[in-house]
Amino acid sequence: MTTQATLNIRPEPDREMQNIADYVGFYEINSDEALDTAAYSLMDAVGCALLALRFPECARMLGPCVPGMIVPNGTRIPGTSYILDPVKGALDIGAMIRWLDYNDTWLAAEWGHPSDNLGGILAVADYVSQRNLAAGKAPLSMDDVLTYMIKAHEIQGVMALENSFNRVGLDHVVLVKLATAAVATRLLGGSRDQIVNAISLVWVDGQSLRTYRHAPNTGPRKSWAAGDATSRGVQLALMAVAGEAGYPSALSAKGWGFYDVSFRGGKFSFPRNYGSYVMENVLFKVAFPAEFHAQTAVECALTLHPQVNGRLDQIDFIVISTQESAVRIISKTGPLYNSADRDHCLQYMTAIGLIFGELTADHYGDKVAGDPRIDKLREKMEVVEEPRYSRDYLNPDKRSIANAVQVFFKDGKCTERVEVEYPIGHRRRRQEALPQLVQKCRNNLATCLAADRAEAFIELCLDRPRLAATPVNEFMEMLTI
Numbered sequence: 001m002t003t004q005a006t007l008n009i010r011p012e013p014d015r016e017m018q019n020i021a022d023y024v025g026f027y028e029i030n031s032d033e034a035l036d037t038a039a040y041s042l043m044d045a046v047g048c049a050l051l052a053l054r055f056p057e058c059a060r061m062l063g064p065c066v067p068g069m070i071v072p073n074g075t076r077i078p079g080t081s082y083i084l085d086p087v088k089g090a091l092d093i094g095a096m097i098r099w100l101d102y103n104d105t106w107l108a109a110e111w112g113h114p115s116d117n118l119g120g121i122l123a124v125a126d127y128v129s130q131r132n133l134a135a136g137k138a139p140l141s142m143d144d145v146l147t148y149m150i151k152a153h154e155i156q157g158v159m160a161l162e163n164s165f166n167r168v169g170l171d172h173v174v175l176v177k178l179a180t181a182a183v184a185t186r187l188l189g190g191s192r193d194q195i196v197n198a199i200s201l202v203w204v205d206g207q208s209l210r211t212y213r214h215a216p217n218t219g220p221r222k223s224w225a226a227g228d229a230t231s232r233g234v235q236l237a238l239m240a241v242a243g244e245a246g247y248p249s250a251l252s253a254k255g256w257g258f259y260d261v262s263f264r265g266g267k268f269s270f271p272r273n274y275g276s277y278v279m280e281n282v283l284f285k286v287a288f289p290a291e292f293h294a295q296t297a298v299e300c301a302l303t304l305h306p307q308v309n310g311r312l313d314q315i316d317f318i319v320i321s322t323q324e325s326a327v328r329i330i331s332k333t334g335p336l337y338n339s340a341d342r343d344h345c346l347q348y349m350t351a352i353g354l355i356f357g358e359l360t361a362d363h364y365g366d367k368v369a370g371d372p373r374i375d376k377l378r379e380k381m382e383v384v385e386e387p388r389y390s391r392d393y394l395n396p397d398k399r400s401i402a403n404a405v406q407v408f409f410k411d412g413k414c415t416e417r418v419e420v421e422y423p424i425g426h427r428r429r430r431q432e433a434l435p436q437l438v439q440k441c442r443n444n445l446a447t448c449l450a451a452d453r454a455e456a457f458i459e460l461c462l463d464r465p466r467l468a469a470t471p472v473n474e475f476m477e478m479l480t481i
Contacts, residue, residue, distance in 0.1 A: 094119025301353025
């Protein structure tokens with residue numbers, strides 16, 4: 001009896017991996033809009049990170065894995081005195097940025113938060129800059145940070161346009177790991193081949209399940225999952241630069257590649273080439289920290305607050321019209337067990353807006369959640385999909401995130417049906433949003449930095465030429481306590 005041996009000839013790397021490596025290594029960013037937006041994204045993400053330090057659940061995750069560990073030329077962690085290796089530094093910065101669900105967002109077939117990659121980018125850039133200075137070389141500049149922010153946003157966002165990882169049970173943070181690994185390899189001085197190797201290591205790596213984002217298991221891991229992913233991307237980049245081999249058909253290998261094992265045999269679809277589209281169209285969370293599919297619902301609720309204030313006990317039912325994605329991922333009934341559960345509940349966030357006329361991070365805590373009016377309103381809510389909202393959500397010329405809310409009273413009367421199609425952080429409302437985004441950052445920085453230091457930081461971020469010329473190590477020193 002004879003069996004056929006497997007032909008052991010390595011193919012060329014999968015084209016999908018080569019395209020990313022070519023983009024990271026050779027594409028020149030020449031979009032002023034993308035560069036300006038990157039500076040705002042950077043400023044916003046740092047503000048979100050410092051605000052997160054107010055919350056003990058986040059603060060206790062920070063610091064060296066082994067107490068007392070000293071890391072020469074290590075990564076500085078904003079708002080703290082920690083100096084860490086770049087892998088743990090990426091985890092800490094990434095977790096801080098994402099903790100309150102308040103940094104920028106991208107919504108398509110897959111969703112996510114592209115500035116999550118800044119955890120890895122800042123950690124590596126600070127480490128490389130200090131290493132260079134110790135060797136008598138020039139540090140990296142913040143222009144490098146802005147450039148690779150744009151590229152990380154683009155990799156994550158273009159991959160998300162038509163490729164739904166959530167529908168195969170995988171969490172979107174796989175795209176954070178992918179984008180960080182690619183740009184971190186380049187920041188570390190890696191070659192094109194080493195970028196391909198790092199990307200291949202991402203695809204053969206284990207990927208996070210979405211278990212911690214959905215009922216009945218929603219929990220705090222969703223607040224540090226992106227930090228974990230950007231940290232793993234840095235680790236794989238360091239390995240690739242040190243000479244770790246890659247796996248050329250990590251995606252396409254029959255039976256053993258990512259497509260067959262984890263993507264139900266499908267292949268990635270790319271409706272556009274990599275450029276600067278994602279940064280130019282990224283969504284900012286300006287008015288309140290809420291999962292982005294609910295942002296416009298909360299805005300509707302704030303508009304309706306004066307009409308229902310003092311009449312909550314007279315409400316018969318409430319109708320929330322929304323997109324299919326919101327119905328699938330954040331519409332939930334029953335008990336809400338923690339802050340992470342609440343900030344991923346469309347009904348909870350809408351109820352807070354109707355009752356209080358505002359929504360802050362503190363509204364997700366146990367103290368506010370104990371208010372019996374919240375669950376009484378939740379029980380009266382009906383969530384329905386509006387097909388037009390679902391279509392416009394995926395329309396590349398619109399990318400709307402629409403919601404409508406209407407309140408019906410026991411006496412047969414009702415409020416107007418308030419509809420908001422584009423949240424204030426959308427590109428179509430960008431000019432309206434920017435002054436509020438700056439004030440949001442100012443408020444966030446004030447929780448950690450003295451007023452003069454906070455203002456100096458904001459002024460630097462708003463002066464892009466000066467920001468771009470600033471050495472990374474000096475930028476990070478501005479944020480060190």
